[in-house]
Amino acid sequence: xxxxxxxxxxxxxxxxxxxxxxxxxxxxxxxxxxxxxxxxxxxxxxxxxxxxxxxxxxxxxxxxxxxxxxxxxxxxxxxxxxxxxxxxxxxxxxxxxxxxxxxxxxxxxxxxxx
Amino acid sequence: xxxxxxxxxxxxxxxxxxxxxxxxxxxxxxxxxxxxxxxxxxxxxxxxxxxxxxxxxxxxxxxxxxxxxxxxxxxxxxxxxxxxxxxxxxxxxxxxxxxxxxxxxxxxxxxx
Numbered sequence: 001x002x003x004x005x006x007x008x009x010x011x012x013x014x015x016x017x018x019x020x021x022x023x024x025x026x027x028x029x030x031x032x033x034x035x036x037x038x039x040x041x042x043x044x045x046x047x048x049x050x051x052x053x054x055x056x057x058x059x060x061x062x063x064x065x066x067x068x069x070x071x072x073x074x075x076x077x078x079x080x081x082x083x084x085x086x087x088x089x090x091x092x093x094x095x096x097x098x099x100x101x102x103x104x105x106x107x108x109x110x111x112x113x114x
Numbered sequence: 115x116x117x118x119x120x121x122x123x124x125x126x127x128x129x130x131x132x133x134x135x136x137x138x139x140x141x142x143x144x145x146x147x148x149x150x151x152x153x154x155x156x157x158x159x160x161x162x163x164x165x166x167x168x169x170x171x172x173x174x175x176x177x178x179x180x181x182x183x184x185x186x187x188x189x190x191x192x193x194x195x196x197x198x199x200x201x202x203x204x205x206x207x208x209x210x211x212x213x214x215x216x217x218x219x220x221x222x223x224x225x226x
Contacts, residue, residue: 004157031212042118043158043203043216092157103214105150105157 002027006093006106013083013113020079021109023093028073030097034066037090037108046091049076083113117141118206120217128225133191135220137204140185144206148214149178149189152201161202162189194224 003026013019023032032049047055047068055068070076080087090110096103119138127133135149145166150158164171164178164187171178177190191198201221205214 001160006157009155033213035216040123040218042116042218045213045215048213094157103160105159107155107157 002029002095002097002104004093004095004104004106006109008109009107010110011112013111015084015113017083018079018081019083019111020077021091021093023076023078023095023106025074025095025104029095030073031095031103032070032076033094033103034068034076034078035092035094035105037092039089043092046078049078080111083111085113087111088113116218117144118204118215118217120202120204120220122220123218124221124223126223126225127194129196130193133189133194133198133222133224135189135191135202135204135222137187137189137217138185139187139206141206141208141215142182142185143208144215146207147178147180147187148205148207149176150203150205150216152203152219158203191222196224196226198222199224 005024007022034046035043037043045058046061047057049068049070051070067079090108092108093106094103117140148163149161151161152158162173162176162178164180180187201219203219204217207214
């Protein structure tokens with residue numbers, strides 16, 4: 001399975017600012033995803049990061065708020081823009097070559113917006 | 115619309131006994147189901163999966179059962195060990211869709 005390095009592991013940010021989270025995979029992978037886990041909630045898929053093209057966003061998530069880049073098969077970033085306290089969550093990167101079973105998760109970024 | 119539901123937020127089991135974690139789903143088109151385990155400050159790790167063409171899959175102490183007519187799956191851990199204490203997520207996917215839909219998670223605590 002792929003090994004994922006996700007940075008930063010945590011951050012405290014002022015409202016109105018933006019934070020970019022990085023996800024580095026140790027091997028080329030077909031699929032990369034970004035999830036959000038709000039307190040006491042399940043993992044909610046934000047978007048699928050597509051290499052060389054625009055990400056595919058799930059209902060309720062938009063590119064202006066969560067711009068995503070994926071310049072190659074091993075790296076992706078998620079930006080949380082114009083943050084408010086409601087954006088306080090754990091954000092997780094996931095990657096793999098096939099459906100579900102092969103997906104690895106990063107250790108997550110715990111974001112607190114004050 | 116919560117398509118995958120884990121109705122028990124927590125479960126406490128004595129060491130050596132069986133742990134049973136439950137999961138229900140609403141979308142009959144799901145055809146692949148997985149269980150992930152998550153320790154604090156770590157990402158979820160894959161535990162076991164089952165295809166909709168099967169009703170049981172076993173891997174060591176872990177067995178997943180699928181009841182398609184009831185849209186229900188369960189994870190059995192026998193015997194339970196203290197290291198099994200974690201949050202367990204069930205997830206489902208559609209073949210070809212690649213993405214996973216997760217339940218809310220169940221926090222399992224194994225007591226010595």
